[in-house]
Amino acid sequence: MSNAVSALQGASYVDGIADVTEFGLRGMITLRGDLSDKKLIKAVKSIAGAMPGMRSIALEEDDGAAWMSPDELLLMVPHGDVASTIEGLSKSLAGTHFLAADVSDARAVFEVSGPKARDVMAKLAPVDFANSAFEKGMFRRSRLAQVPAAFWMNEQDAFTVVCFRSVAQYMFDLLSVAAQPGSEVDAF
Amino acid sequence: MLILNCPCCGVSGEETEYHAGGEAHLKRHSIGSTDDQFEEYLFMRENPRGVHLERWRHNNGCGKWFHAARCTQTLEVFGTYSAQTYEPPKEIKDAISAKRPGWTWRTFS
Numbered sequence: 001m002s003n004a005v006s007a008l009q010g011a012s013y014v015d016g017i018a019d020v021t022e023f024g025l026r027g028m029i030t031l032r033g034d035l036s037d038k039k040l041i042k043a044v045k046s047i048a049g050a051m052p053g054m055r056s057i058a059l060e061e062d063d064g065a066a067w068m069s070p071d072e073l074l075l076m077v078p079h080g081d082v083a084s085t086i087e088g089l090s091k092s093l094a095g096t097h098f099l100a101a102d103v104s105d106a107r108a109v110f111e112v113s114g115p116k117a118r119d120v121m122a123k124l125a126p127v128d129f130a131n132s133a134f135e136k137g138m139f140r141r142s143r144l145a146q147v148p149a150a151f152w153m154n155e156q157d158a159f160t161v162v163c164f165r166s167v168a169q170y171m172f173d174l175l176s177v178a179a180q181p182g183s184e185v186d187a188f
Numbered sequence: 189m190l191i192l193n194c195p196c197c198g199v200s201g202e203e204t205e206y207h208a209g210g211e212a213h214l215k216r217h218s219i220g221s222t223d224d225q226f227e228e229y230l231f232m233r234e235n236p237r238g239v240h241l242e243r244w245r246h247n248n249g250c251g252k253w254f255h256a257a258r259c260t261q262t263l264e265v266f267g268t269y270s271a272q273t274y275e276p277p278k279e280i281k282d283a284i285s286a287k288r289p290g291w292t293w294r295t296f297s
Contacts (some may be wrong), residue, residue, distance in 0.1 A: 054197065054198060055197060055198060055199065068250065069196065069197060069249075069250035069251055069252060070196050070197065070250065070252065072250075126201065126202045126204060126205060127201075140199070141197075141248065141249045141250065142199075142201065142205055142248055142249060143204065143205060143248040148247075148248045
């Protein structure tokens, strides 16, 4: 079996106003279906601990579920558990109309952390990052410069950014440039 | 710069998060239609100065299509509404009438 590696194999940039780190492998499953279906809600709760509401994310240690669109969730599990999770979903959702696809290797995950992480994110996305407008538990799909991305807050000053693997290098360069020394905006 | 509210995911996002999808409420004439109807569907588009109804897609977001009512002259957005409808809902029509009394757009007014 081939050795799975993440897009940038844990590259990091630590010299700037915020730290940018590639997260490494993370298991991701796209789950599409009727999000109000009781079976589906139960299955999601058994994985992520809770069912995320509109534009929010439920996290439980390494697992999580994020609200992607009115009929789509992104489930996150450890990379090695993807196959068994999909198998479990297929069993528990049998008979309902749904789709569960392994997208782990189609994605790249970054963390932007540090007191100026909001500055870095706000330079790149057309999203209100004021303390009161973007909080922990929220999940937002938007764009960072020229590529689509989704992000949420892990800690008060740490963002996790998910993008397509094909643009991982672009995303890393982008975040690194936005975090270069002396580029504080101090907007927040 | 337009600021649109996506009715599918509730995001209030600016224009670059969306993609314009052309005129709204077209009837897709195909098999069984006359040549005139097909021509109308293929080529005839509104190009108003003022109230316009358009399709938009939240491509850097939830990925869903929706409708928007806006003014092409001032870029004012009167409202957005579901894609699963053949005509603008009453509240959208009312919102347009409040700002542009007497407006018409194709068969709507």
